[in-house]
Amino acid sequence: xxxxxxxxxxxxxxxxxxxxxxxxxxxxxxxxxxxxxxxxxxxxxxxxxxxxxxxxxxxxxxxxxxxxxxxxxxxxxxxxxxxxxxxxxxxxxxxxxxxxxxxxxxxxxxxxxxxxxxxxxxxxxxxxxxxxxxxxxxxxxxxxxxxxxxxxxxxxxxxxxxxxxxxxxxxxxxxxxxxxxxxxxxxxxxxxxxxxxxxxxxxx
Amino acid sequence: xxxxxxxxxxxxxxxxxxxxxxxxxxxxxxxxxxxxxxxxxxxxxxxxxxxxxxxxxxxxxxxxxxxxxxxxxxxxxxxxxxxxxxxxxxxxxxxxxxxxxxxxxxxxxxxxxxxxxxxxxx
Numbered sequence: 353x354x355x356x357x358x359x360x361x362x363x364x365x366x367x368x369x370x371x372x373x374x375x376x377x378x379x380x381x382x383x384x385x386x387x388x389x390x391x392x393x394x395x396x397x398x399x400x401x402x403x404x405x406x407x408x409x410x411x412x413x414x415x416x417x418x419x420x421x422x423x424x425x426x427x428x429x430x431x432x433x434x435x436x437x438x439x440x441x442x443x444x445x446x447x448x449x450x451x452x453x454x455x456x457x458x459x460x461x462x463x464x465x466x467x468x469x470x471x472x473x474x475x476x477x478x479x480x481x482x483x484x485x486x487x488x489x490x491x492x493x494x495x496x497x498x499x500x501x502x503x504x505x506x507x508x509x510x511x512x513x514x515x516x517x518x519x520x521x522x523x524x525x526x527x528x529x530x531x532x533x534x535x536x537x538x539x540x541x542x543x544x545x546x547x548x549x550x551x552x553x554x555x556x
Numbered sequence: 557x558x559x560x561x562x563x564x565x566x567x568x569x570x571x572x573x574x575x576x577x578x579x580x581x582x583x584x585x586x587x588x589x590x591x592x593x594x595x596x597x598x599x600x601x602x603x604x605x606x607x608x609x610x611x612x613x614x615x616x617x618x619x620x621x622x623x624x625x626x627x628x629x630x631x632x633x634x635x636x637x638x639x640x641x642x643x644x645x646x647x648x649x650x651x652x653x654x655x656x657x658x659x660x661x662x663x664x665x666x667x668x669x670x671x672x673x674x675x676x677x678x
Binding site for chain 1: 591593616618620628629632635636637654664667671673676678
């Protein structure tokens with residue numbers, strides 16, 4: 353660890369510090385298959401160079417002898433990129449890109465708990481990777497929008513065809529996205545917030 | 557994904573042991589934790605030479621508010637280890653935790669409006 357090996361101070365550099373008034377933070381999660389552009393999207397909207405947090409995923413070992421009473425477990429370290437957007441002097445939005453290995457998304461304690469919502473980033477060349485995650489978000493009651501990341505060789509699907517292919521209810525927004533462009537990624541987040549706003553609307 | 561080696565594969569051989577030492581054998585909270593990934597942590601005290609280095613490093617970097625996820629990133633420690641360390645500091649009154657988690661049901665519209673306005677300025 354750097355901070356033990358030297359006198360170098362770890363932590364944010366001056367420009368990456370939040371104001372002392374920052375009082376509340378919210379998060380959204382970007383999900384999608386490997387290589388769909390999650391990390392690119394996080395980097396495009398973040399005001400800081402994206403950071404990487406990690407978590408140790410533990411699975412109890414089966415049929416492994418205990419050593420001195422310490423339970424042996426299989427541990428895997430999983431990494432996740434995230435970025436930050438200062439909304440105001442008090443409010444901060446964090447954007448997390450899920451790790452590549454899908455089986456870890458819902459094992460990560462506290463990733464989806466408390467999240468405002470999720471963005472499902474879709475590559476139309478590989479729609480199949482989106483099915484399971486959409487199902488799991490629905491099961492968990494995590495509201496989400498679908499963003500289609502355009503690649504040069506992506507087939508051009510009409511939105512309603514994609515809605516049908518992904519078996520999405522009519523109210524779930526589907527938006528186009530260029531993960532490399534800040535404004536485009538900003539618009540995806542805006543689409544999610546407007547959707548959440550409508551969900552939060554008092555019932556007439 | 558990150559360019560750091562080893563993060564996607566199995567942890568280093570000595571990794572569990574190193575983390576075990578840092579937390580003095582306490583495992584990460586199994587879900588019952590006051591800390592969210594985006595709970596903002598602010599120091600309430602100066603680091604002291606007698607402190608465990610990780611505790612001191614947290615107090616130093618949280619002179620301005622910093623999320624649990626950012627602390628984990630800067631310390632290069634799993635979030636479950638960081639939350640154990642933060643629980644120590646919180647119990648000793650050395651940090652303030654600005655709770656992040658909105659209510660389990662839908663967030664209030666004022667909060668969403670604020671986010672929308674903030675994003676519009678991006």
